[in-house]
Amino acid sequence: MPTYKAPVRDMRFLMNEVFDFESHYKTLPNGEEATPDMVEAIIGEMAKLCENTIAPLYQSGDEEGCELKDGVVTTPKGFKEAYNEFVAGGWQGLSHPVEYGGQGLPMSLGLLKQEMMATANWSFSMYPGLSLGAMNTIQLHGTEEQKQAYLVPLTEGTWAGTMCLTEPQCGTDLGQVKTKAEPQGDGSYKITGTKIFISSGDHDLTENVVHIVLARLPDAPKGTKGISLFIVPKYLPGKIGEDHGVSVGSLEKKMGIKASATCVMNFDGATGFLIGPENKGLECMFTFMNTARLGTAMQGIAHAELSYQGALPYAKERKSMRALSGKKQPDEIADSLIHHGDVRRMLLKQKAIAEGGRAMIYFAAQYADNMISGILEDDMKKYEHWDSELGFFTPILKGFLTEKGLEVANDGMQVFGGHGYIKEHGMEQIVRDARISTLYEGTTGIQALDLLGRKVLLSTKGKCVRDFSKKLVDFGTKNLRDPKLRPFAWKLLKIAAEWNYLTTRIMLVAAKDRDMVSTASYDFLMYSGYAMMAYFWALQAGVAKDKLENGGAEPAEFYKAKLATAEFYFERMLPSAKGHAEAALKPTKSTMQLKEEHFSFDYE
Ligand SMILES: Cc1cc2nc3c(=O)[nH]c(=O)nc-3n(C[C@H](O)[C@H](O)[C@H](O)COP(=O)(O)OP(=O)(O)OC[C@H]3O[C@@H](n4cnc5c(N)ncnc54)[C@H](O)[C@@H]3O)c2cc1C
Known part of the structure; x- marks a missing residue:
């Protein structure tokens, strides 16, 4: 099975040489402490925790899964000890305010931490990950009293959190939420209803679990305008161990992420507290959605990276036939898989998605830092500006990277041949675990x-595409005369023009035919993903070329490999964008014409 090794050289390349995080941190109100030494310490210490403690529980966690007994969920062996180590290191509050027990460091450092944990063991990382959702919501919308009562233990990691949105009848269309909240006259509410698929709904890692629950007040308007948000802890503060109506109905049996407890949660007149204004629950819940979705986008690169870490050594070790261009290892019985073009295709796809996706997320993480600056400086204009900038990235990162992460996790399994299908090697687990990423936190269709x-x-009437594609045009015009970068520059110029053309054409058709938005959306999303990743590969190629000429922190071979991977991406992967562009522009007729009753003549 893959042995996780934090890709710290690639992380440093992006942090230091491509995106200059040192200068970026100097612009942030909470960036003072994020010195290069601090960043190095965080990367180094988190890498150790992930490699030595969290990653070794990946396969055993999958085999053992979680267990529900007498109403209590137990996580797999070793999870509690690993979680305690994580908490003792103060990791949960890394990017949360000092006044509530955190370390107050920029959000992007929290994302680095999440990336390593996510790749080492996605299921494990979901427990602290879900807590972050609850923490962000309380930090932004909670009263001071609520922050003291809940945010402090959540930041310490002694309590954990969940996000309870989904109900049996609705996951995407939350306007259908039925859970009820009845005011009790003392400022509290009785919460009654059932939530399903609740990640980390219950477990033995912490003494309490704080649920953030969407529910309806009596006489609330129908649909999304009548939903409010409530804090419903498993145990009320100061009453640990006393049941007040929060229970686990069952544990879902799943395809993957088996070590993550996915619970049916029953609220039977449980005591809850309103958070944020009445009937504004969805707005409050979605405030931090852009950053939450960056976390899920991370799942795409996590599985790409881990699967690559499994496939690469296997492709070097396993022998099969001879390379078409002649024997590469004449003293061996056959050449290694890595000498075959088709195996290289799969490995390079994995590498391109893992490293290209990492670059996309790190760039967006700087936007997230700027957005948080707006909150810290009480400058709502700044917050809204950066939230909206980030808003263009998040559906692309979440939708495209999780789809591609799943695809290349599968490629990693393919490199193993039949052995990839056998549990022992750990490659099929990565595929099973990756599958959920395109479903939750908004399906790919919903991102599109x-x-x-x-x-x-x-x-924006296309402005967000116009704005972002300017970056492609700038790179293109600046580097068109550079013999090494010209191929990237030229293609970026073409992509920028095509992306805008695509947007305008869809906009014109959609004005007359509303179905166009839905029929074109998936292809438009995938096109946008390929286009955006092309820019970030070109950017990395540009830096690599510069470092080759002027010297960088890494040896020349590192930068040559970057240029080679960029070339592979542009020549072998980017052409897929064309197919998506062509499909996106087709009239809606071919998708919409078939009558519902004619989808099958053999069954309903
Ligand atoms: C393992 C796991 C963990 C989860 N964790 C949590 C959690 O912690 N908290 C929580 O609240 N929920 C959680 N969920 C729920 C998850 O977020 C939902 O399953 C997801 O949002 C999709 O909702 P749904 O299952 O109801 O599908 P539906 O909404 O019924 O969608 C079905 C299909 O229809 C498509 N579709 C729906 N509406 C439209 C439309 N208007 N246009 C085009 N296509 C559309 C969707 O893209 C999808 O392909 C989890 C789910 C799983 C499986």
Whole structure:
């Protein structure tokens, strides 16, 4: 099975040489402490924790899974000890305010931490990950009293959190939420309803679990405008161990992420407390959605990276036939898999997605830092500006990177041949674990609608594409005469023009035919993902070329490999964008014409 090794050289390349995080941190109100030494210490210490403690529980966690007995969920062996080590290191509060027990460091450092944990053991990382969702919500919308009562233990990591949105009848369409909240006259509410698929709904890692629950007040307006948000702890503060109506109905049996407890949660008149204004629950819940979705986008690169870490040594070790260009290892019975073009195709795809996706997320993480600066400086204009900038990235990162992460996790399994299908090697687990990433936190289809329908057409009339594609044009015009970068520059110029053309054409058709938004959205999302990743590969190639000429922190071979991977991406992967562009522009007729009753003549 893959042995996780934190890709610290690639992380440093992006942090120091591509995106200059040192200068970026100097612009942040909470960036003073994020010195290069501190960043190095965080990367080094987190890498150790992940490699030595968290990663070794990946396969055993999958085999053992979670257990529900007498209403209590137990996590797999070793999880509690690993979690305690994580908490003792103060990791949970890394990017949360000092006044509530955190370390107050920039959000992007929290994302680095999450990346390593996510790759080492995605299921494990979900427990602290879900807590972050609850912490962010309370930090932004909670009263001071709520922050003291809940945010402090959550930041310490002694309590954990969940996000309870989904109900049996609805996951995407939250306007259908039925859970009820009845005011008790003392400032509290009785919460009654069932939530399903709740990650980390219950477990033995912490003494308490704080649920953030969407529910309806009596006489609330129908649909999304009548939903409020409540804090419903498993145990009320000061009453640990006393049941007040929060229970686990069952544990879901799942395809993957088996070490993550996915619970049916029953609230039977449980005591809850309103957080944020009445009927504004969805707005409050979605405030931090952009950053939450960066966390899920991370799952795409996590599985790409881990699967690559498994496939690469196998492809070097396993022998099969001879390379077409002649024997590469004449003293061996056959040449290694890595000498075959088709195996290289799969490995390079994995590498391109892991490293290209990492670059996309690190760049967006700087936007997230700027957004948080707005909150820290009480400058809502700044907050909204950066939230909206980030808003263009999130559906692309979440939608595209999780789809591609899943695809290349599968490629890693393919490199193993039949052995990839056998549990022992750990490659099939990565595929099973990756599968959920395109489903939760908004399915790929919903990300696509969000991107095309909301962000591109409704909110900005194509401006967000025009703005971002300027970066492609700038790179293109600047590097068109450079013999090494010209191929990247030229293609970026073409992509920038095509992306804008695509947007305008869809906008014109959609004005007359609303179905166009839904029928074109997936292809538009994938096109946008390929286009955006092309820019970030070109950027890395540009830095690599510069470091080759002027010297950098890494040896020349590192930068040559970057240039080679960029070339592979542009020549072998980017052409897929064309197919998506062509499909996105087709009239809606071919998708919409078939009558519902004609989808099958053999069954309903
Ligand atoms: C392992 C796991 C963990 C989860 N963790 C949590 C959690 O912690 N908290 C929580 O609240 N929820 C959680 N969920 C729920 C998850 O977020 C939902 O399953 C997801 O949002 C999809 O909702 P749904 O299952 O109801 O699908 P539906 O909403 O029924 O969607 C079904 C299909 O229809 C498509 N679709 C729906 N509406 C439209 C539309 N208007 N246009 C185009 N296509 C559409 C969707 O893209 C999807 O392909 C989890 C789910 C799983 C499986």
